[in-house]
Amino acid sequence: RIAIIGAGIAGAASAYYLASRGANHVILLDKERQPGTHSTGRNAAILRTAISDPVLHAMARESAAFYMNPPEGFSGPPLLNRTGxxxxxxxxxxxxxxxxxxxxxxxxxxxxxxxxxxxxxxxxxxxxxxxxxxxxAEGVFDVHAILQGFLRGARAGGVDMRLGCSVDGIRAHEGRVKGLETHEGFLPVDAVLVATGGWAKVTPGDKKLELPIxxxxxxxxxxxxxxxxxxxxxxxxxxxxxxxxxxxxxxxxxxxxxxxxxxxxxxxxxxxxxxxxxxxxxxxxxxxxxxxxxxxxxxxxxxFAPDERFVVGPDPRLEGLHWAAGLGGHGITCGAAVGNLAASWLYGPSPDHHCSKAFLPQRLLGIKASSSL
Ligand SMILES: Cc1cc2nc3c(=O)[nH]c(=O)nc-3n(C[C@H](O)[C@H](O)[C@H](O)COP(=O)(O)OP(=O)(O)OC[C@H]3O[C@@H](n4cnc5c(N)ncnc54)[C@H](O)[C@@H]3O)c2cc1C
CATH class of the missing domain: 3.30.9.10 (D-Amino Acid Oxidase, subunit A, domain 2)
Incomplete structure (x- = not known):
């Protein structure tokens, strides 16, 4: 049983890739009634793969390949208008x-x-x-079509969606995740993916699991x-x-x-x-x-995390706690690759991506949040 908190691009893409790997018992929750209400629905929608950090560029290239040639039936309208x-x-x-x-x-x-x-x-x-x-070959995304494509694929693969349901806390016992405290009551799960965008600094309800995002x-x-x-x-x-x-x-x-x-x-x-x-x-x-x-x-x-790299993968402090956060200004461009990587860490097979370890949360442990971008 895997819960994803947040139905923006990070959560939706992760749900899609979990479903396409055959994971069942996946639930996607968002506090809003409409998926993509926050950063995913408020950005400039530009596909830009040129990034001065090579590991982010690699993620952007992987995602761009998906958006330029999505699987059959992913979307009616094209995902990208190649204006240059x-x-x-x-x-x-x-x-x-x-x-x-x-x-x-x-x-x-x-x-x-x-x-x-x-x-x-x-x-x-x-x-x-x-x-x-x-x-x-780059240009302007249809972000709505991308988000709906991920959500449709996730639903078709059996992912349960619960909108208008805020997660208030993660319940843990003996060092591992046991479930979520939500507005609708306790939800038992074995793993949780935090994909809460701007709310990602503190995992819901637990200051001890803070990351400097x-x-x-x-x-x-x-x-x-x-x-x-x-x-x-x-x-x-x-x-x-x-x-x-x-x-x-x-x-x-x-x-x-x-x-x-x-x-x-x-x-x-x-x-x-x-x-x-x-x-x-x-x-x-x-x-x-x-x-x-x-x-x-x-x-x-x-x-952002302090090094401006994404935060994707398991958190060594609590078994079953995973992250897909800190997507900075490249979240739509890199969303497909982030979802794919998060799903690999959660459900396997283990990621073999040459830069996947660069995004692990453990690099941030002990670093204090600073606002110095
Ligand atoms: C002005 C601007 C321009 C940008 N331009 C571009 C661009 O041109 N190209 C590009 O690639 N990227 C761009 N970005 C970046 C991109 O928008 C983000 O990186 C991306 O949308 C982040 O997605 P997310 O899923 O992490 O966050 P979000 O879309 O914010 O999703 C997080 C979700 O978590 C939910 N949530 C939070 N807390 C809880 C809780 N406790 N319980 C339940 N649900 C919860 C929220 O309701 C939200 O739906 C831009 C961003 C901005 C602000």
Whole structure:
């Protein structure tokens, strides 16, 4: 009997891979009535596999292969709109970007292009870029289709879903998990996977099992619709200036890449002071859109361990306790690989992934949470 706490991308993908391995008696719980209510439903939905940490890049590549070629019947609509993605830098930041993006183990699938290529596709973009890399197979996810695909597959494999059911505590006896205290009463289980996103720092109800995982708030804004914008335009990431954008709902979705440590209950409260920084960056890079006005402005949580690597696998402090947490800013991109890895640790066969041990929770034991990203 395995319980998964959290029906965001981490929990849903783990449920899917447990079901596809033949695990029965799996239950997926979420405190919300709607799966994906929190970070999974509040992000920029960009597939970006180029990451300066090779182990995260490997997870992103594995996931991207799944999303680009999902199993038959996984989803009606395509999971990915391959608009293309560019990573670019100004002269000041060029050396830093080059130091990792030229490495195959960080950015396979991309190639350097002239910056004029981005200007051709995004005529509104101001000059000032010194270098750019193109990832033509990447772009924008249909996150809803991905989440529903995982949940549908999990249900078809026998996973029981309980929504609107908050887990308040883990009951343990003689060093192993015995069950969960939930709003609906005690649920006996042998193993529990904590996939609670921004709430992952403390496993429900048990301070002694704390890990140093911190949620950080980030805002996104979508400008009012503008018929002159190309809805098939690419996603563009101006790395070291920390600004990214892509078309969305007839306007432009953009982020100033703000990063502020929060308590999870405050992680989705938007802070209008961020609009000033966002306005400056928009005037710098997309001046024509600076006066467009906002159609939507919201915040969500990106949750990190201190080394910014995911936390996936068994916790040596309590037999039966597992984690799929700390997915940071790459949780949708890497969700399939995270679910696959979490399911391997829970149900076998033992993961043979060359980087699977890099995510084990034991590396974090004894480290205090710090808010220094
Ligand atoms: C602004 C922003 C932009 C982003 N852009 C991208 C992007 O472009 N590409 C990308 O790959 N990633 C992006 N991310 C990151 C991505 O959204 C996250 O990494 C991912 O959604 C995390 O998924 P999760 O399942 O861990 O958490 P969540 O989706 O938050 O799921 C956790 C679930 O646990 C439930 N839960 C919590 N506590 C309990 C409890 N006690 N009992 C029962 N249920 C509980 C919650 O209700 C929630 O549904 C972005 C994030 C943000 C905030």
């Amino acid at each position: 993605l560019y990573l670019a830098a100004t002269a000041d930041a060029e050396e830093k970007l080059r130091s990792w993006i030229t490495r195959d183990d960080c950015s396979m699938g991309g190639h350097e292009v002239a910056t004029t290529e981005i200007h051709r596709r995004v005529p509104d973009l101001s000059s000032g870029l010194a270098c750019a890399w193109s990832f033509p 911190v949620p950080y708030r980030r805002h996104l804004l979508v400008t009012a619709p503008d018929p002159t914008l190309n809805s098939r335009g690419p996603a563009v990431w101006i790395g070291e200036d920390d600004f990214y954008f892509r078309p969305e709902s007839g306007g432009m979705l953009m982020s100033a890449c703000d990063t502020f440590p929060v308590k999870p209950e405050e992680g989705e409260l938007s802070d209008s002071s961020v609009l000033e920084t966002l306005g400056q960056k928009t005037r710098r890079w997309l001046p024509r859109l600076a006066e467009s006005g906002a159609a939507h402005f919201w915040a969500g949580m990106r949750t």
